[in-house]
Amino acid sequence: MKILALNCGSSSAKYQLYDWDTKKVLCKGVVEKVVVDQGINAFIKQDSPSYVKNHPCPSHKEALQLIFDTLIDPQAGVIKNIKEINAIGHRVVHGGMKFARSVMITQEILDKIKENIPLAPLHNPANIEGIMAAKELLPKLPHIAVFDTAFHQTMPPHAFIYAVPYEWFEKYGLRRYGFHGTSHLYVSKRAAVLLGKPYKECNVITLHIGNGVSIAAVKNGVSIDTSMGFTPLEGAVMGTRSGDVDPAIVPFICKMENKSPEQVENILNKAGGLKGITTKYTDRRDIEKAALLGDDKAKLSIEIEAYRLKKYIGSYTAALGRVDAVVFTAGVGENSSIIREKACEDLEFIGIHLDKEVNRGTRGKEAMISTPDSRVKVFVIPTNEELVFIEDVVAILENRYDVHTNFTYSFQSSDYKP
């Protein structure tokens, strides 16, 4: 069985073709500059087999056609006929309160996803466009939606209700949702495998630190809290997003700089975080280099980022009561030993003992970076969100979504029902 994982963003379409029978990724790539400038500069870039081709993509439909053509291309292709694909898993950023798990996309489901557009005006429209284009091009195929928010739908009300007028929740669905769900699910399940314990008995704090950053508290296999909220702006310090700020800052800056709330929100999303502090850097490699060369703002930004992460580890330890493991993942979590070391500094009192040497030698690979006697194990686990897509698609196709089975990665579908 071959499954295509698709992630259509506002100007890109990422893809990965997976062979379920051999448990191998057949190829992965991305079409970039879709829609931008009528898509005239769009191109596909596939990693392996490596392939680059320019092709205009004024909409996602052309981008998907380009992907399908590449998949069967005599040189770059990995299959002979597009009919070899058995299903497509589509990433959908916001499932709102309507979706607590992955679903087969029917017209009714598509309408419900559209109803969530006000919750994610920047993301859901591109996801929907991708689904509609793929359904038009391959109408007979099962199309399945996998949501970023679904994993966190198990959060209890005391974690997701804001202390604001309650009617805002009732009228507008204004509450905390959380994102990066497929990543938190994957790494927490992998952590259970590494701990040698059943997933439903594991308490894990997962730190997804990429350009976007979110932390989750996973108790007995379900998310009970996470740092991102109504939007991905809440929580930790990110590449360009501020994370938590005093909400009174927004009207203050509106007044002082004669800006609209939307303009300030845009600044907090795109010119806040590490970019805001350093005035120029978002890439942590640049920040680490600049800090070594004595750039004070770069040094400060590392301290601020790590301090916020450390506070989350502390507060989620309190939320969980018992912690079996702390997991670092995504670009920074997998690669930056400095951020990991600083985020875990002086946390021995809660059972976290980092092996600094092992930590420094760990980059982009799965490893335990705590000392052998550390009560709380600390892991680096490269994330694999696509695998969650694939597993959920297969589970839905085989009509056994509710069954917990041990796959290659001792992986199970996100079928928890609160």
Ligand code: ADP
């Ligand atoms: P996203 O998927 O959110 O775009 P990624 O998970 O790819 O983000 O992470 C991107 C971040 O990872 C960038 O800030 C990048 O600098 C950082 N990163 C990648 N490799 C390293 C490294 N070797 N050291 C430090 N940071 C790294």
